[in-house]
Amino acid sequence: MTVTTLTINGELVSASPGASVLEAARENGVEIPTLCELEGISSAGACRLCLVEISGTPRLQPACVTAATEGMEVQTDSERLNRYRRMILELLFAERNHICPVCVANGHCELQSRAIENGMDHVRFSYQHPDLSVDITHERFGIDQDRCILCTRCVRVCDELEGAHTWDVAGRGTKSRVITDLNQPWGESDTCTSCAKCVEACPTGAIFRKGSSVGEMEHRRDRIRFIADARKKKEWSP
Amino acid sequence: MDQNELQAIAEKERKSRKPIRVSCCTAAGCLSSNSQAVLDNLRAEVKVAAIDGRVDVCSVGCMKLCSRGPLVRVADGGGRRDQLKDAVLYESVQPDDVAPVIRAIVDGGRADIPVADRSHPFFSRQKPIVLENCGWVEPERIESYIEAGGYRALHYVLREMTPEQVLKEVTQSGLRGRGGAGFPAGVKWALVAKTPSDKKYVVCNADEGDPGAFMDRSVLESDPHRVLEGMAIAAYAVGAAQGYIYIRGEYPLAINRLQTAIRSAKRMGLIGGHIMDSPFDFNVDLRIGAGAFVCGEETALMASIEGKRGAPTPRPPYPAEHGLWGHSTLINNVETLANVAPILRNGADWFASVGTEKSKGTKVFALAGKIRNTGLIEVPMGITLREIVEDMGDGIPDGRVKAVQTGGPSGGCIPTEHLDTPVDYESLAALGSIMGSGGMIVMDEKTNMVDVARFFMEFCMDESCGKCIPCRAGTVQMHGLLQKICDGNATPDDLALLEDLCDMVRHTSLCGLGQTAPNPVMSTLRFFRHEYENLLRKEAILT
Amino acid sequence: MKTEANAPSKANSRQKNGNHPSGDNRFTMLETSMKKLRYQPDALIEVLHSAQGLFGYLTSDLLLFVAHALKLPPSRVYGVATFYHFFTLEPRGLHSCSVCMGTACYVKGAGSVLAAVEGATGIKDGMTTPDGNLTISTARCLGACGIAPAVVYDGEVAGRQSPEDALEKLNEWEVKNGPE
Numbered sequence A: 001m002t003v004t005t006l007t008i009n010g011e012l013v014s015a016s017p018g019a020s021v022l023e024a025a026r027e028n029g030v031e032i033p034t035l036c037e038l039e040g041i042s043s044a045g046a047c048r049l050c051l052v053e054i055s056g057t058p059r060l061q062p063a064c065v066t067a068a069t070e071g072m073e074v075q076t077d078s079e080r081l082n083r084y085r086r087m088i089l090e091l092l093f094a095e096r097n098h099i100c101p102v103c104v105a106n107g108h109c110e111l112q113s114r115a116i117e118n119g120m121d122h123v124r125f126s127y128q129h130p131d132l133s134v135d136i137t138h139e140r141f142g143i144d145q146d147r148c149i150l151c152t153r154c155v156r157v158c159d160e161l162e163g164a165h166t167w168d169v170a171g172r173g174t175k176s177r178v179i180t181d182l183n184q185p186w187g188e189s190d191t192c193t194s195c196a197k198c199v200e201a202c203p204t205g206a207i208f209r210k211g212s213s214v215g216e217m218e219h220r221r222d223r224i225r226f227i228a229d230a231r232k233k234k235e236w237s238p
Numbered sequence B: 001m002d003q004n005e006l007q008a009i010a011e012k013e014r015k016s017r018k019p020i021r022v023s024c025c026t027a028a029g030c031l032s033s034n035s036q037a038v039l040d041n042l043r044a045e046v047k048v049a050a051i052d053g054r055v056d057v058c059s060v061g062c063m064k065l066c067s068r069g070p071l072v073r074v075a076d077g078g079g080r081r082d083q084l085k086d087a088v089l090y091e092s093v094q095p096d097d098v099a100p101v102i103r104a105i106v107d108g109g110r111a112d113i114p115v116a117d118r119s120h121p122f123f124s125r126q127k128p129i130v131l132e133n134c135g136w137v138e139p140e141r142i143e144s145y146i147e148a149g150g151y152r153a154l155h156y157v158l159r160e161m162t163p164e165q166v167l168k169e170v171t172q173s174g175l176r177g178r179g180g181a182g183f184p185a186g187v188k189w190a191l192v193a194k195t196p197s198d199k200k201y202v203v204c205n206a207d208e209g210d211p212g213a214f215m216d217r218s219v220l221e222s223d224p225h226r227v228l229e230g231m232a233i234a235a236y237a238v239g240a241a242q243g244y245i246y247i248r249g250e251y252p253l254a255i256n257r258l259q260t261a262i263r264s265a266k267r268m269g270l271i272g273g274h275i276m277d278s279p280f281d282f283n284v285d286l287r288i289g290a291g292a293f294v295c296g297e298e299t300a301l302m303a304s305i306e307g308k309r310g311a312p313t314p315r316p317p318y319p320a321e322h323g324l325w326g327h328s329t330l331i332n333n334v335e336t337l338a339n340v341a342p343i344l345r346n347g348a349d350w351f352a353s354v355g356t357e358k359s360k361g362t363k364v365f366a367l368a369g370k371i372r373n374t375g376l377i378e379v380p381m382g383i384t385l386r387e388i389v390e391d392m393g394d395g396i397p398d399g400r401v402k403a404v405q406t407g408g409p410s411g412g413c414i415p416t417e418h419l420d421t422p423v424d425y426e427s428l429a430a431l432g433s434i435m436g437s438g439g440m441i442v443m444d445e446k447t448n449m450v451d452v453a454r455f456f457m458e459f460c461m462d463e464s465c466g467k468c469i470p471c472r473a474g475t476v477q478m479h480g481l482l483q484k485i486c487d488g489n490a491t492p493d494d495l496a497l498l499e500d501l502c503d504m505v506r507h508t509s510l511c512g513l514g515q516t517a518p519n520p521v522m523s524t525l526r527f528f529r530h531e532y533e534n535l536l537r538k539e540a541i542l543t
Numbered sequence C: 001m002k003t004e005a006n007a008p009s010k011a012n013s014r015q016k017n018g019n020h021p022s023g024d025n026r027f028t029m030l031e032t033s034m035k036k037l038r039y040q041p042d043a044l045i046e047v048l049h050s051a052q053g054l055f056g057y058l059t060s061d062l063l064l065f066v067a068h069a070l071k072l073p074p075s076r077v078y079g080v081a082t083f084y085h086f087f088t089l090e091p092r093g094l095h096s097c098s099v100c101m102g103t104a105c106y107v108k109g110a111g112s113v114l115a116a117v118e119g120a121t122g123i124k125d126g127m128t129t130p131d132g133n134l135t136i137s138t139a140r141c142l143g144a145c146g147i148a149p150a151v152v153y154d155g156e157v158a159g160r161q162s163p164e165d166a167l168e169k170l171n172e173w174e175v176k177n178g179p180e
């Protein structure tokens, strides 16, 4: 198979066969903001941060699930895209109770990083202050729903790489929550193998290792790609 | 089953009919005004009066004028429309009214009960194609459908046409999807037909989500076989052997009638293996929804058929390439499929002669709201909104029309000054509304348009699947802002923020639900901006 | 700290022979309908429809029984059961009052009917009175727009309803007035 040639932000670049627009951009050092995508698991196209403009397509397309095709002209950075991205981030901050200064993931949170990178410095929307719970019944890990952005990385990593399918999303719309088994305490889950993949995958401080204090929770998200390569390709490259 | 056998069934059906036919509507609208009791009384009284030798009492589907139900039609001529004589359509028939109706038959007169004026534009402006049998055939008896010419198109297609010829005919007819977006049916069929796939599926979308619309339901309750026939023809054209009808759980009667229809079609060999002794196999199963508007969206619908949460997935890939269980799948709306048999029976040119340049055929609307005649209407594309509202609907009981809402939560409100707009896909879109699936709600001057926008936003917020952020969190914020405006607490900045959000949610949401959720707001802002602004200045406070 | 505890007891999960240890023969009936669907995981929604039909609502125990029978992860079954509004995880009231909030009914005043019912009972849409007498819900178009606003009382559709009509019905059912 030959490489795909396309234009990203006016530059002619080549991408490996079968690459998505996001992968093509990354291969060529172009940053596209993402939140729900994680290397090593399938993409959901849900957070909409990675939307890009593609010439000849009326709709914005999510780079993470759009295949790069020969001759495609992609714009990843425009005033309009950046405005939309800031609004998406504002919506997330208003949706649940994200209080960065007391969060275990402060400084290592993808939501926080995206906000800084995209210049989202204030929230114009009304804070919803939902009444959410923390579950620390698992002996090693905890989940704080206040910090969950419903990216479903935990659901996908648990299903696709670990095969346990402990996590899923319950409810719908604004009442959606990630749950373990039959919405029972994580510590009582029959399916959880305590493999910690969801802990490494979570972009925020929602899933954390117990005992971490403020700013201590670092997720090793590259471990997910490592395991995926090992599983699927039999390649152990750190 | 071949042409002769179909003929024989039709003949036998005709012969068994008695000279006088009393038809009582038992579709949802009339049933909810107690038409079952009326039907039971009719059956009993006919026996009591000993006229059951010359009078048939039958249960039929929607006779259109739902607001005056239960409707009962008495007609001579053995139920053959071409031989009909002296038909009377009684309105609001109560169980107690049955006795006078029967007496009138015996005495050869007319009962002293309100009678619908069948020359009124409400009836005379209708152009029945989809609803040609609606209110005439007995939905629970396949013989009745066959008598009306049913399954002849399927027979002809299987015997005389190649799949390519069917595709060509449907393409030439200009039929466009009636589920909302208006995508050309022939183009979609051809896409599925040419996609290599070891299995293919045909899905009928009967989720009818617009919360003020009941066209698909009426078709399924009144003439279910027409949809099965359309599906079978589609399956033949694209090369599918399995079909699914995805129907809302809220429609128990339609589910029931479809089940009966599928069973009797299978029994007669009109569905199943070797249909009409041809090599063509086609099976149909029902899948019953469980209360989620988003499941009308095609990718969510397929997830739901597969037993999953009805969360949409990004398109592409489209169902034609990657559909049910990964196989190529054709998804069409009920009304789209209901047009198929007549097109093949009468030819593409006949169909294309109805309607406008770009919108061919007819459209069924559920006309409701603040209007005198509410009910089911089928009109040729290109008719103006004014003709529908003022002539057919007979206007508003007290007051004036303020706006007509089409397209439900994905649509918009068309103000009275645009009532002369022709009903076709492009004209409605140009006004910021959509054809939609057929809900048409008339609003009078007392209706507060900001509140209407808030109502639809609340609907979208409740029905958002929650997968993507713009729709999940954006609808909540837009609803909050609309509520704030309604309450008289909002500032001009709030209105500006609302407009920004509308733009963003529309362009960034994953599926059609989020992408169109801002439409009611944008359309009311376009035509009724002053109502928003008045509320900002606290000049009027909603109660 | 709150946790959402409603853990099913492990002893109640499905046994090898398909019978439920509780001896409740509704489980046998559910088993029969699952068998008819060949225990296809795709049939989850149909199975939940039958389960709710038999039991009235879906307990954790029941969901786990279904999960095991269809060989599905429990979280997936819970996720599906809570996505669709038709399914309920809590018992419903003796009586039900479902106000149509479709567009036609709304523009003809369904909002005030719902407000009256909510006001009189002190509960909101989707809730059941504490004594289990009444569940209030909303519907989106019953196909009865011609007689809007429509309300369904215990499965019977009534047309052209006013707030007074609805309150009269509640009185008939002896629904107690709730906190204002």
Ligand SMILES: Cc1cc2nc3c(=O)[nH]c(=O)nc-3n(C[C@H](O)[C@H](O)[C@H](O)COP(=O)(O)O)c2cc1C
Pocket: B176, B177, B178, B179, B180, B181, B182, B183, B205, B206, B207, B208, B209, B210, B293, B294, B295, B296, B297, B298, B299, B331, B332, B333, B334, B336, B337, B437, B511, B512, B513
């Ligand atoms: C949120 C949403 C709800 C929808 N609901 C319906 C519906 O209830 N019935 C329907 O036929 N199409 C519905 N559609 C459109 C379908 O996705 C699809 O376009 C249609 O069934 C295709 O059939 P057609 O080409 O025959 O119109 C909906 C789309 C969206 C985005």
Ligand code: SF4
Pocket: A147, A148, A149, A150, A151, A152, A153, A154, A155, A178, A201, A202, A203, A204, A206, A207
């Ligand atoms: S818990 Fe973490 S990984 Fe899971 S959905 Fe929430 S934010 Fe994403």
Ligand code: SF4
Pocket: B294, B311, B312, B463, B464, B465, B466, B467, B468, B469, B471, B472, B509, B510, B511, B512, B513, B514, B515
């Ligand atoms: S637009 Fe709304 S309904 Fe569609 S995927 Fe996004 S959240 Fe779900």
Ligand code: FES
Pocket: A033, A034, A035, A036, A037, A044, A045, A046, A047, A048, A049, A050, A051, A062, A063, A064, A065
């Ligand atoms: S990263 Fe592509 S949609 Fe979230």
Ligand code: FES
Pocket: B211, B212, B213, C100, C101, C102, C103, C104, C105, C106, C140, C141, C142, C143, C144, C145, C146, C148, C149, C150
């Ligand atoms: S809107 Fe209530 S019955 Fe249609």
